[in-house]
Amino acid sequence: MSDKLLEIMAHKRREIAPVLREVPLDELRELDASLPRPPSFAEALRRPDDDRLAVIAEIKRRSPSAGAIAENASATEQARRYQAAGASALSVLTDNKYFGGELGDLRDVVEMLRREPPSVPCLRKDFMLHPTQVREAREAGASAILIIVRALDDPTIATLYAAAQAAGLDALFEIHEEPELARALAHGAKIIGVNNRDLAVFKTDLAFSERLIPRFPKNVIAVSESGIATAADAARARAAGAHAILVGESLMRAPDPQALLQSLANA
Numbered sequence: 300m301s302d303k304l305l306e307i308m309a310h311k312r313r314e315i316a317p318v319l320r321e322v323p324l325d326e327l328r329e330l331d332a333s334l335p336r337p338p339s340f341a342e343a344l345r346r347p348d349d350d351r352l353a354v355i356a357e358i359k360r361r362s363p364s365a366g367a368i369a370e371n372a373s374a375t376e377q378a379r380r381y382q383a384a385g386a387s388a389l390s391v392l393t394d395n396k397y398f399g400g401e402l403g404d405l406r407d408v409v410e411m412l413r414r415e416p417p418s419v420p421c422l423r424k425d426f427m428l429h430p431t432q433v434r435e436a437r438e439a440g441a442s443a444i445l446i447i448v449r450a451l452d453d454p455t456i457a458t459l460y461a462a463a464q465a466a467g468l469d470a471l472f473e474i475h476e477e478p479e480l481a482r483a484l485a486h487g488a489k490i491i492g493v494n495n496r497d498l499a500v501f502k503t504d505l506a507f508s509e510r511l512i513p514r515f516p517k518n519v520i521a522v523s524e525s526g527i528a529t530a531a532d533a534a535r536a537r538a539a540g541a542h543a544i545l546v547g548e549s550l551m552r553a554p555d556p557q558a559l560l561q562s563l564a565n566a
């Protein structure tokens with residue numbers, strides 16, 4: 300694990316310590332049954348029959364690699380733009396210290412999307428460690444959580460995935476290198492994203508997607524994440540076999556995010 304990822308995970312562990320408690324699977328099942336059903340993340344990502352790439356559009360104010368991106372962006376305003384451009388799903392950063400987001404952003408975006416259709420599924424983008432965070436995600440109205448394989452041991456991944464399934468949430472398993480693909484598959488991952496960003500040096504390289512996505516079993520939904528800024532990048536991800544791309548920084552910085560999103564989807 301890179302130093303930065305280790306640092307972030309250590310911070311996350313301290314941050315959530317005060318709210319940690321045991322969360323039985325039955326409690327998550329009851330919670331799921333008591334709340335409105337969120338739209339399906341997995342369904343939204345399967346390549347539609349017109350063969351366009353699904354775009355997961357991310358709301359991210361800053362990052363350790365880029366620094367400030369759009370510090371004062373309104374999450375709901377940005378979500379409206381993505382929705383209007385036909386984003387298949389949204390990714391909402393809820394980590395505050397490193398990414399400038401909060402759980403309230405996810406709540407606000409979900410609420411806006413409920414009031415103003417069409418509904419779009421949301422991924423809670425955060426560093427998941429414990430079922431308490433899964434519970435928070437479901438309460439906020441997320442459709443999916445992120446499981447970063449290289450940041451977690453296998454028992455923790457199993458616990459998180461079981462919690463997500465009990466809560467009615469999909470999980471995006473994030474990998475970066477070959478051994479993590481085997482680990483994700485051993486857990487029964489149905490949606491796997493290749494992070495093109497090497498967290499050790501913060502450089503992005505689409506070659507990671509090109510190497511790994513062709514090794515996915517056919518029934519797995521493939522996502523290419525990070526470093527996608529142009530239609531040519533999106534076309535590379537698509538040629539590698541990606542059903543979906545996850546795009547943050549370039550959409551947050553774009554003067555016209557709708558036009559960029561559409562050009563990526565049509566690449």
Ligand SMILES: O=P(O)(O)OC[C@@H](O)[C@@H](O)c1c[nH]c2ccccc12
Pocket residue numbers: 357359424425426473494503524525526527545546547548549
């Ligand atoms: O801004 P980019 O390069 O388009 O990348 C988006 C997304 O892939 C990136 O934000 C990301 C990938 N994995 C993460 C894990 C946590 C936080 C953020 C991320």
